[in-house]
Amino acid sequence: MLNLDFSFYSWELIRTYVLKGFYFSIFLTVVATLGGVFFGTLLALMRLSGRKWLDTPAAAYVNGMRSVPLVMVILGFFLLVPFVIGRPIGAETSAIITFICFESAYFSEIMRAGIQSIPRGQVFAGQAMGMTYTQNMTLVILPQAFRNMLPVLLTQTIILFQDTSLVYAIGAYDLLKGFETAGKNFGRPEEAYLLAAVVYFVICFALSYVVKRIHKKIAIIR
Numbered sequence: 001m002l003n004l005d006f007s008f009y010s011w012e013l014i015r016t017y018v019l020k021g022f023y024f025s026i027f028l029t030v031v032a033t034l035g036g037v038f039f040g041t042l043l044a045l046m047r048l049s050g051r052k053w054l055d056t057p058a059a060a061y062v063n064g065m066r067s068v069p070l071v072m073v074i075l076g077f078f079l080l081v082p083f084v085i086g087r088p089i090g091a092e093t094s095a096i097i098t099f100i101c102f103e104s105a106y107f108s109e110i111m112r113a114g115i116q117s118i119p120r121g122q123v124f125a126g127q128a129m130g131m132t133y134t135q136n137m138t139l140v141i142l143p144q145a146f147r148n149m150l151p152v153l154l155t156q157t158i159i160l161f162q163d164t165s166l167v168y169a170i171g172a173y174d175l176l177k178g179f180e181t182a183g184k185n186f187g188r189p190e191e192a193y194l195l196a197a198v199v200y201f202v203i204c205f206a207l208s209y210v211v212k213r214i215h216k217k218i219a220i221i222r
Contacts, residue, residue: 021178
């Protein structure tokens with residue numbers, strides 16, 4: 001029977017071991033979201049371009065990335081890139097690049113669905129006003145697609161935050177690693193992992209509640 005004791009956890013311990021990992025997890029989530037949305041939107045536009053030389057490589061990339069577990073992509077990138085370029089790039093840098101590349105595939109499908117959800121009449125109206133394809137897409141289609149897909153984009157961001165715990169596989173110092181280090185140093189690993197689970201749950205539950213509120217507001221606007 002486990003004899004759990006959480007009394008050794010203090011603000012000083014959290015500040016020393018946990019906050020560093022928490023900051024990196026948040027930073028990784030924000031950067032991967034922004035990068036994933038940007039490159040995911042480009043991939044979505046390539047797939048919807050109607051040009052085979054753009055659609056084929058974009059589809060191959062998206063389907064390929066979505067078919068491989070994230071932890072395998074993290075390990076593969078971390079091990080192969082230094083071998084190719086001849087020098088290590090660090091666990092944190094490797095994690096950032098990997099997450100952007102991986103999440104781009106998922107955000108691409110979200111944005112593609114958002115663009116396709118816009119009525120064709122909107123496209124024809126922009127063309128009738130003399131807009132170019134780029135103007136029509138940036139001023140008419142994409143803003144509406146982002147608004148329609150905002151709850152889904154935010155939900156994917158929450159999943160992304162949960163997935164940041166996988167960077168432990170390459171030794172990056174994230175939130176989970178912070179709790180693990182504190183638990184090992186004080187000989188209380190069980191309490192450390194339980195507290196980590198509680199923190200992840202509280203953060204993700206709170207964010208999910210916010211997403212539901214946003215979804216209701218968007219539904220009212222429609």
